[in-house]
Amino acid sequence: MLEKLMMITGFFVLALATDWGKLRAASRRGKWSYAFIVLCALYFSADYALDFSLPDLHWLADHILLGPAQAIVDSLKVKQL
Amino acid sequence: MKQESIGVLQTAVLLFAFLSGSAIIVIPAPIIAYASNAAWLSILLSMTFGLALLAIILYLLRLYPSLSFIGICRATIGKWPTVIVACLMLTMAFHMATGIIIDVVAFMNSMMLPETPGYIFMCLMLVLSALLLRTGIESMARMFSILTVVVLFFWLVVIVLLFPSYHPEFLLPIFPDGIRPMILGGYLTSGFPYGEIVLFAVIIPFTRNVLAKPLSKALVIVMLLNGVMLIITTLGTIMILGPISTEKKYSLFVLAQTIEIGDMLERIEAIIGMSMIAGSLMKATITLFAIQTIMAELFGLQDHRLLSNPLCLLVQIMSLSMPTTMKEWENLVLVIHPLWVGAVYILPVLFIVTVAYFKRPARAAPA
Numbered sequence: 001m002l003e004k005l006m007m008i009t010g011f012f013v014l015a016l017a018t019d020w021g022k023l024r025a026a027s028r029r030g031k032w033s034y035a036f037i038v039l040c041a042l043y044f045s046a047d048y049a050l051d052f053s054l055p056d057l058h059w060l061a062d063h064i065l066l067g068p069a070q071a072i073v074d075s076l077k078v079k080q081l
Numbered sequence: 082m083k084q085e086s087i088g089v090l091q092t093a094v095l096l097f098a099f100l101s102g103s104a105i106i107v108i109p110a111p112i113i114a115y116a117s118n119a120a121w122l123s124i125l126l127s128m129t130f131g132l133a134l135l136a137i138i139l140y141l142l143r144l145y146p147s148l149s150f151i152g153i154c155r156a157t158i159g160k161w162p163t164v165i166v167a168c169l170m171l172t173m174a175f176h177m178a179t180g181i182i183i184d185v186v187a188f189m190n191s192m193m194l195p196e197t198p199g200y201i202f203m204c205l206m207l208v209l210s211a212l213l214l215r216t217g218i219e220s221m222a223r224m225f226s227i228l229t230v231v232v233l234f235f236w237l238v239v240i241v242l243l244f245p246s247y248h249p250e251f252l253l254p255i256f257p258d259g260i261r262p263m264i265l266g267g268y269l270t271s272g273f274p275y276g277e278i279v280l281f282a283v284i285i286p287f288t289r290n291v292l293a294k295p296l297s298k299a300l301v302i303v304m305l306l307n308g309v310m311l312i313i314t315t316l317g318t319i320m321i322l323g324p325i326s327t328e329k330k331y332s333l334f335v336l337a338q339t340i341e342i343g344d345m346l347e348r349i350e351a352i353i354g355m356s357m358i359a360g361s362l363m364k365a366t367i368t369l370f371a372i373q374t375i376m377a378e379l380f381g382l383q384d385h386r387l388l389s390n391p392l393c394l395l396v397q398i399m400s401l402s403m404p405t406t407m408k409e410w411e412n413l414v415l416v417i418h419p420l421w422v423g424a425v426y427i428l429p430v431l432f433i434v435t436v437a438y439f440k441r442p443a444r445a446a447p448a
Contacts (some may be wrong), residue, residue, distance in 0.1 A: 007200060011282040011397060015390040022387055030387050032378035034254040037391035041196055048402035057172055061417050075293050076265035 004049040012041070083289060085237040091222035092288045094297035095367055099281055100227050100307040101186050102364025105236065106333045106357045108311060109318045112417055114327040116266025118255050118319060121312045123266025128308035130267070131275030132425065135304060138282045139297050141434045144441060146291045149196035150283045151378040166433070167375050169425040174372045176279055176400060176421070180414065182206055182400040185358060187407060188331055193354050203400050206358075207393040211365045214373060214389035218287050223371065225363050232356045236310065237352060239333065242340045243317055248392040250314065251323040268391045272419025274307075283371040331357070369393065 016023075016038075023034060047054040087095070109120070116123040145153045154163040170352055185206060186199040215223050256263070288296055318332040321339060329335045334357070337350035377385030403410075 008398065009272070011204075012393055015394045019387070019390050027383075029380060030382055032385070033376065033382060034387060034391055036380075037388060037395055040396040041391065044402050047206065048398060056399070056403060058413055060172075060411070061176070061421055063402040065417045065420050065424065069417045071419065072169055072268065072419055073416050075417075076261050076268065078261055 001049060001051075008045045008049055012038075012045075085218050086289045087218055087222045088289060089293060089296045089299050090371035092296065093224065094226045094229050095284060096224055096278075096281055096300055097303045097307060098229050098360070098363035099111055099284075099367045100274045100278070100304065101232070101310060102367075103181055103357065104307075104358040105310060105360065106188070106312055106331050106353070107184055108270065108273070109315045109410040110327065110330040111411075112269055112318060113332075114317060114414075115261045115269055117257065117327075118252055119260070119263035119268050120315045120319065122255070122263050123418060124270055124308060126263065126267035126313045126316060127270035127275045128304065128311075129280055130271045131308075132301065132304055133299060134197060134275065134430075135413045137430065137434050138279065138285070139300070141437055142285055142291050142431070144270055147375075149286045149374070149378060152373060153349075153437070154433055157433050157440060164379065166429045167379050169415060169429060170280065171375060172371060173277075173421055173425045174375070175396065177277060177280070178365055178368045178372065178396045179400045179403055181361050182396065183367065183403070183410060184409075185361045186400075187410075188334075188354075188357055190256050192331060192334055193351075200397075200401060203397055206362060207397045208334040209262050210369055211389050211393040214369055214393070215386050217386070218284070218370060221366060228359050228363060232360050235352045235356045236333075238312060239337045239340065239349070240317060242342060242346070242349075243321060244389045245338055246339060247317070249320060251320050268419050269415060270311075272308055273414070276419065278304075279366065279422075279430050280371050282430070283374050284367065295382065327426075330415065365396075369396065384439045402413050 019034070023031060026034070029063055043054065044056065047056065084309075112120045112123055141153060142150075145156060148156060151163060151167060155168055158166070182203050186202050189197070189202050190199060213420055215225070216355055285296075286293065286352050290296070313331055317336060318326050318329075321336055322332065326332065334350050334353045337353040338348070340349055341347040369389075369392055373385050376392070382388070
């Protein structure tokens with residue numbers, strides 16, 4: 001877990017350090033949109049580093065689409081004897 | 082900020098890179114597993130579907146030549162429905178971007194560098210993507226023109242050098258189990274790569290003259306070229322590996338391993354590995370550029386490059402956190418992906434084009 005946390009902290013620091021100058025000059029709207037994406041990244045970081053198993057895109061796709069998608073594939077698959 | 086623009090040929094090159102990117106190496110094995118010897122017919126089927134989608138997209142962009150894709154959505158279906166459509170498209174676009182990165186990591190770990198941690202490849206790919214995104218679409222198009230020629234050349238070298246090893250008798254019978262497997266293969270490839278062309282509608286408005294006839298001609302030719310490449314690769318895989326084609330992932334790489342001309346030309350699979358990485362980098366960057374453009378327009382930003390780094394950071398962490406096992410990931414790509422593409426890309430674009438078609442006379446009336 002420590003390795004994961006250090007790695008993720010490194011990614012965040014790198015991204016923020018390279019954008020610091022641009023962010024200071026950015027509009028309020030720009031800052032908010034930047035913060036929104038960073039918050040999303042923090043959510044997935046918690047999921048990854050702390051093994052929270054939080055809902056993500058694939059969890060959503062699995063719950064909504066797996067049933068119909070599997071039915072389509074099964075209806076087209078040839079049953080082997 | 083100055084609006085960037087690219088030429089017709091550059092748009093065509095970007096479409097080729099977007100469609101072929103990782104598909105040339107990733108697609109043959111699963112499609113042969115689904116459709117066996119009729120795999121090439123499945124590609125033909127889905128390519129026809131992709132051409133129809135391209136025609137729809139070009140029709141839509143011609144109705145509103147001065148607007149971006151999100152701008153067209155706003156003009157046709159209104160502000161809030163546009164937000165919903167964009168959010169739906171973003172779910173798939175993020176899945177695509179993470180998928181490309183995960184595929185590269187799986188390829189590198191299983192075929193070339195098994196001891197290296199996956200996040201090293203992810204990090205390097207996304208740092209490159211972030212740099213490319215910051216340089217803008219003009220530089221991207223110029224760089225990808227060179228990379229595409231290199232990828233095409235390496236692919237051609239491998240296909241030609243394999244000539245002595247082909248066994249055309251492996252191609253028969255084409256329909257041992259009827260036509261259902263062919264349709265199943267078509268279902269798979271209509272999601273990846275052909276259904277994904279809807280996301281490219283975000284990139285096409287950057288072309289200098291969207292109304293120019295050579296644009297549609299160039300895009301159709303590129304799509305046919307991509308189809309021919311996929312078909313030749315699939316046929317080559319069947320003709321060389323025969324019944325074991327389905328067991329070998331990354332079949333083009335495996336085919337390159339079998340090349341042996343005399344004692345001097347062998348083990349050239351590394352060039353296919355390089356092509357895979359270059360192709361995936363191009364596709365990932367184009368996908369990220371589309372995500373960046375959609376988000377910048379949704380947030381109403383003038384300078385969309387501000388989002389380059391956080392988006393790459395987000396995709397990096399999503400790639401790290403998403404697949405629990407490779408089997409789960411394959412199930413997601415082979416079973417859910419085509420329906421996901423249909424639900425968030427194809428249905429919304431069909432809805433938008435229908436509304437645009439009925440709104441068209443009202444637009445023309447005041448003139």
